[in-house]
Amino acid sequence: MKIGLMGLGKLGLPVALAIEAKGHDVVGYDISEQVKNIVEAKKIPYKEIWAQEHLDKSKIRFVSVADVVSHSEIIFVPIQTPHDPAYEGITRIPEKRIDFDYTWLKAGVRTLSDEIEKQGKDKVVVIISTVLPGTIRREIKPLLGEHTKLCYNPFFIAMGTTMRDFLHPEFVLFGVDDETASSKAERFYRTIHHAPFYKTSIESAELIKVAYNTFISTKIAFVNTLMEMCHKLPGTNVDDVTNALKLGNRRIISNSYFSGGMGDGGGCHPRDNIALSWLARKLDISMDWFENIMMQRERQTDWLADLIEQHRQAEDAIYILGKSFKPETNIQVGSPSILLKNILVERGHDVIMYDPWVDETAPAFTKGVYFIGTKHPEFGEFVFPQGSVVLDPWRYIPDRAGVTVVRIGG
Ligand SMILES: NC(=O)c1ccc[n+]([C@@H]2O[C@H](COP(=O)([O-])OP(=O)(O)OC[C@H]3O[C@@H](n4cnc5c(N)ncnc54)[C@H](O)[C@@H]3O)[C@@H](O)[C@H]2O)c1
Numbered sequence: 295m296k297i298g299l300m301g302l303g304k305l306g307l308p309v310a311l312a313i314e315a316k317g318h319d320v321v322g323y324d325i326s327e328q329v330k331n332i333v334e335a336k337k338i339p340y341k342e343i344w345a346q347e348h349l350d351k352s353k354i355r356f357v358s359v360a361d362v363v364s365h366s367e368i369i370f371v372p373i374q375t376p377h378d379p380a381y382e383g384i385t386r387i388p389e390k391r392i393d394f395d396y397t398w399l400k401a402g403v404r405t406l407s408d409e410i411e412k413q414g415k416d417k418v419v420v421i422i423s424t425v426l427p428g429t430i431r432r433e434i435k436p437l438l439g440e441h442t443k444l445c446y447n448p449f450f451i452a453m454g455t456t457m458r459d460f461l462h463p464e465f466v467l468f469g470v471d472d473e474t475a476s477s478k479a480e481r482f483y484r485t486i487h488h489a490p491f492y493k494t495s496i497e498s499a500e501l502i503k504v505a506y507n508t509f510i511s512t513k514i515a516f517v518n519t520l521m522e523m524c525h526k527l528p529g530t531n532v533d534d535v536t537n538a539l540k541l542g543n544r545r546i547i548s549n550s551y552f553s554g555g556m557g558d559g560g561g562c563h564p565r566d567n568i569a570l571s572w573l574a575r576k577l578d579i580s581m582d583w584f585e586n587i588m589m590q591r592e593r594q595t596d597w598l599a600d601l602i603e604q605h606r607q608a609e610d611a612i613y614i615l616g617k618s619f620k621p622e623t624n625i626q627v628g629s630p631s632i633l634l635k636n637i638l639v640e641r642g643h644d645v646i647m648y649d650p651w652v653d654e655t656a657p658a659f660t661k662g663v664y665f666i667g668t669k670h671p672e673f674g675e676f677v678f679p680q681g682s683v684v685l686d687p688w689r690y691i692p693d694r695a696g697v698t699v700v701r702i703g704g
Contacts (some may be wrong), residue, residue: 295482298322298366300406300453302329302358304340305422305449306372308456311348315461316486321355323362325402330356344457363409363417363693368482370447372422373402376385396433397429399423404437411439418475420445427500430469446496465490516544519574519583526577554703555687556598556630556667559619564588564628595630598665598687599637605683605700606663612638613659615676616668617649624651631667666691 299310299322306322307329314320324330332338333356336349355361362369375394381387401419410417419442421430430446440445446469451459466483470476470493480491494502517536524532539546551558558564571584602612618627626632626649635645646657650672661681666673669688678684680696689701 295319295485296321297368297482298362298369298403299443300362300369300371301373302333302356303372303374304342304453305451305456306370307333307338307349308342308345309356309370309372309422309449309460311345311352312457313486314352314354315348315457318482319484321357321358321362321365321366323357325612330385330617341454342457343455348457359405359409360413363406363413366417368418368420368479369406370420370422371399371402371406371665373399374425375399375425379395382438393426394424396425396429400437402433407438408441410441414441416441416443418443418478422447422449422480424448424503426504427497429500430471430496435471443472445470445472445475445479446499447479448499450503450506452459460485463487463489465492467499467502468493469496470494471496474524515581515583519579519581522579523574523577526579534558543621554689555669557595557633558587559628559630560625561627564591569665591630592633595606595633595637598634598685599641600664601685601700601702602638602665603641605685605698610683611660611662612643612645613664614645614667615649615664615673616666616670617647617652618668618670621669622651624649626652629668631665634665634667 295318297310297313297318299306299318299320302310302322303322309321310322322333324333333354336352338346338349357365375396375398377394378392380394399421403419406419410419419438421434421444425433430444435444445655448467448469450463450465451461452465466489468476468479468491476493483489483491517532517666520535521532524530524535536657544550547704558567567584567588571582571588574582574584596659606612614631614635616631617626617629618624619626619631631647635647638645647667648656649668649670650656651670661679662686663683664676664678666688669690674690674692676691678694678697683698683700684691685700685702686704687702689704691699691701693699
């Protein structure tokens, strides 16, 4: 296929070379003279495996924006979206938080879209740059003319191994705005590899990209906390500990426990977290990660209580369906749905709880707000009184006439 790149920086150039290596006809443009020189002199000044040897024999042409547009069926846009240097991570994080800087990306997309309109033919434009959720719709879409068919396709690649990671990804993430454009991009990716092509809304794709990264940060924060603990606890060794955890590849390193819902529960996890938080304080660990996990659970439960209050009309009863800490059991220890009840009671509400796995008899059900605290399969068939609102943090309750189902996070 005929492919173009708007931006040939540290991501764009190695990706261009990887695409060319799969037999495509690639051209590129970059606003920077320095980058133009790199491409024309065929000398990459940064470390990227495979890139230099591919550039040595590359036929990629550095052309004008007009030529990128006229040549290409698909145009990739990997323009920088930097953060203020104060947020780089080499100094303390400032009290004030700010978004990335989209100035360059907006300017580049506007130039590209204007040229596409001038030439008057539909073009698929695939933005790769990292952005926070909501940015493409708010900042980018208003800049586009009718012939620009947009997709958002952030990459999960690491600098230094860009070509390898692009050619052998875990999956391809596609935020879809235009179905025809995404089908064309999917056909293109099938010429590169057979990794899963995961399509979603633009906004979800934006979030997935940053969530993927922060999840890795979370894992690192977690093992580093263990490292500090081991340093302070005689007889322990962090590698022994993490090597054992790595063997837990069914429950720890897998997709288990990886769907949005209520907080963690049961007789072990919350208790262990709280105990470790105590130990972290005792050992003067610099960051009490375990408290962090528990505060997230508690504050999110407070937020769920807020949601119940927001959806409740005067005189509505509040019901929590499910008392047990997980589906299809009557064990209630450490149950996040009971935590939710206690927070609501603390706020002065009367709450009726019912769990078919725990209770012999059911209470009378009247119009109200129904919160699904435990994902028991029975609640999928539950008959909610007309006019009720159902809040479902598991997103499995089907729609039904006369009832408003709110799927939290769905
Ligand atoms: N480098 C990576 O490994 C990597 C990985 C994943 C995501 N990303 C994301 O990809 C984006 C690009 O990252 P990068 O590391 O390649 O940055 P970079 O600064 O190395 O490259 C960006 C390039 O875009 C060019 N550019 C700027 N404005 C332009 C315009 N109007 N027209 C044409 N070219 C223009 C710049 O001159 C530069 O060469 C960022 O959003 C980054 O977060 C990068």
